[in-house]
Amino acid sequence: MDALHTSGIHFAEALQSGPPWLEKFWISVTSLADPKCVFTICFPIAYFLDRKVGVSVLWIGLVSEWLNVVLKWFLFGERPFWWVHESGLTSKQLVTLHQFPVSCETGPGSPSGHCMITGAALWPLVTALTELASRQSRSLVVKLAPFGAYTLLLLAVGLSRVFILAHFPHQVVCGTLAGAALGWGLQARTPATRTPGFFVAAALALLLSSLALSAPQPLSPCHRSIxxxxxxxxxxxxxxxxTRPFASICRDTGSALGLGLAAGFPLQQGEQLDPWQRVASAMLALVAMQGLHQLLQPTDVTLWYSTSFLKYATGPWLVASLLPRLVLSLSRPQGSPHTD
Structure with a gap:
């Protein structure tokens, strides 16, 4: 593994020695592909394009993130920004590397969560766009464009993770392949959108199974990585x-519970949105989600986890139930006054 890690360090050096303007680009890519964006950006956009696709994006996103945490617990995986020092490589040869504000992630490194979760969650959206393109055009280029963009995005995300020293190349490759496989495998197994009990049970199962899986090692890999x-x-x-593993568990269990809340208060048959109302709802949902997650978090760790859980539980209910009803009420024409 040392040889593999060393070659990864040299590859990161080569990336960081590129043109200075690339630094902002790679940092922007890794920030936009943060797993949180699946919950706060991708889900609202996909939901108002197609409800089933939106639920599939969120469901696959939270399941793949949970699996990513479990894999990291068992595989551990070094991160370049600490391995280069712990291994003694810097004392053996000249290594010119720079850390960035997004470098210092505290969980284990293998496989890459950015690549795995983004690759899995975007699969149903890309599939839906490919089907739409196939209906609208006979051009092979148009039909393949969504998956072409998907491939280029994951390539850029992987390179950005190596650039900021968050992952080694082999961790990125493993995460990308695992994400694509999960997206393909779970897309047809997305639960029905009107089964609140299932999502509530799933939230509880994700939390309890995480605690059970971590019990034999008492979270030692996580403590070591921190x-x-x-x-x-x-x-x-x-x-x-x-960036801690338990923060991901709070996000996943909260989102699963939020899907249950949304399923318990669905839009009725007479409350369907027209295209312009969908656009308005999507824009309002994006603003609301960003505002919700920009709220100040408490400094106490336990309160921080609790607040994060509540935010992610609230998000799907806002997107799928409250905000569409608000748009419908604001766009509904006023009734004529009654006359005696």
């Missing part, structure tokens, strides 16, 4: 709670 990240991060303020 220790190494804290030890070798260039700036302590770059360490973020939302």
């Amino acid at each position: 220790h190494l990240a804290t030890k070798w991060c260039s700036n302590p303020t770059w360490l973020r709670l939302d």
Whole structure:
């Protein structure tokens, strides 16, 4: 593994030695592909394009993130920004690498969550766009455009993760392949959108199974990764709670519960949105989700996890139930006054 890690360090060096303007590009890509964006951006957009596709995006996103956390617990996986020091490579040869505010992730490194979760969650959306393109055009280029964009996006995400020293190349490749396989395999197994009990049970199952799987090792891989990240991060303020494995579990269980809440208060037959109302709802949902998640988080770790859980539980209910009804009520024409 040392040879594989060393070659990954040299590859990251080559990426970082590129033109200076690429630095902002790679950091922007890795930020836009953060797994949180699946829940706060991809889900609202997909939901108002097609309800089933939107639920599939969120469901696959939370399942793949949970699986990613489990794999990281068992596989661990070093991260370049700490391995280069822990291995003693810097004392053996000259290594010119730079950390960034997004480098210091605190969970284990294998497989890449950005690649795995993004690749899995976007699969149903890309499939839907491909089917739409096939109906609208006979051109092979048009038909393949969604999957072409999907492939280029995952390639860019993978390179950005290596560039910021969050992952080694082999971790990125494993995450990408696992994500595409999960997206393909889970797309046809998305639960019905009107089964609140299933989603509530799924939220409980995800939480309890996470605790059970971590019990034999008492979270030692996570504790070790947090220790190494804290030890070798260039700036302590770059360490973020939302990169810890349990933050992902809170996000996944909260979102599953939120899907249950949304399924319990669905739009009725007479409350269907027309195309313009869908656009308005999508824009309003994006603004509301960003506002919800920009709220200040408490500094206490337990309260931080609890608040994060509540935010992600609220999100699907806002998108699928409350905001569409608000748009319908605002766009409904006023009735004529009654006359005696």
